[in-house]
Amino acid sequence: MTKRVGMEVSVAIAEAVKLADADVVAVYPITPQTHIVEHLAELVVSGELDAEYITVESEHSAMSACLGSAAAGARTYTATASQGLELMQETLYVASGMRLPIVMTVANRAVSAPLSIWGDHSDVMTVRDTGWIQIFNENGQEVVDNTICAFRIAENRNVLLPVMVHMDGFHLSHVIEPILLSDEEQVRAFLPVNNYPLPLHPSKPVAMGDFAPPFIYTEAKWAHEQALRNSKKVILEVWDAFAKEFGRQYKPVETYCAEGAKTLLFTMGSFSETAMTSIDKMRADGLDIGLVKLRLWRPFPFEELRDVVKGVDTLIVLDRALSTGGPGGPVCSEIRSAFYNLNPRPQIVSFVGGLGGRDITIEGFESIVRSGMEIAKSGSDKEFQIFGVRE
């Protein structure tokens, strides 16, 4: 029976991992960590989840333990945030390069210094090119649903790639929300048994993560690139199957009041919720504005995004990370690049805001939109605008 519960989102994610029947959870249990792993520890101790729970001495070791576990064919889960994700960095490339289906929740948070424990997308942007599938979420329900979908995507024979499920630190990870927790039998039926094709086993030894001299490294990288690009097909299939089974549909690019709008605001993550309320207010005031929300960060949904901006004059992109000394918003620079060859192409205005846990209010989004429209009209000599900074 599906239950509707009021639950901290991190705790609900742990419940989703239990529903997915993970075999191995390898985590660094100390800060920067979320309640996900605390609750998973409780579930394992109480016997509700039959899994190996490995506590390790760092996030680098957490991901390393996950590599071994996934290579042996176990359904493998971990979670981290901010500095922890940074410390994992080199092993993230190993997980994807070795094509190991690991699922990881990342509570997106700022990176020190100065020390900040609050949310933004700085940590995510440093792992952009690690070759993982990366999914963004707006609210607790979406994180729970996509945690379940992530296992089915990652372990699919035609994918075999690790998946990061992103949620905004604190704005999602530490809030209590109403969550629909699905029936265990229904989730287990939705998730086939993990059947990794060439697992480590004494009866059939294989070597993983081996040496690739220059004559083969390019081919190996291209195979990874193809796998990540082609994973989109399976991601869409899994989201459709999820919608059929559980009634909630996810798409790589989602929109709100975007039909026919000449100006679109672009957001990622939990800020999309406030942005929607702001859009309602602006439309009531007669502004021709809609919202586009990116769910699938990798593989990047070029076609879907290009479809959404057909007929759009202005696209105002909000980034919650700063590419210091560079083009400003890392997401916006990808959008600019993706649309460069479009003819006609919308004016693109880049904003950076919501850094290190700073909220953007309904009025804040309105101010971003109004000044974005102004800049689109009159032009600006700046690569990007920073929102809300005190001069």
Add this chain to the structure above:
Amino acid sequence: MPKPDNELTWKDLEIGCIVTNPGSAAVYRTGDWRSQRPEYDFSRCIKCGVCQMNCPEDSVKKNELGYYEADLYHCKGCGICSRECPVWVISMKEES
């Protein structure tokens, strides 16, 4: 007849470049990295095997006369055997 390694395309690779015949590194010729090769004066050799124990690449083997000798297909010429030999059997010579 399998393709030579340098003709493999990306489609020929196993998932994640997994190697399904472990130990295949033995066919990889590391000997051509060598800039110096070990040369032996077996008249002094006491067959103690210290050179074999210290070889980081396991490329020192006993020959048919019981002397220890590097397999030049794999020996990278690091010179550790020459340094460790207690009776100065091994000298390192520049490869031409």
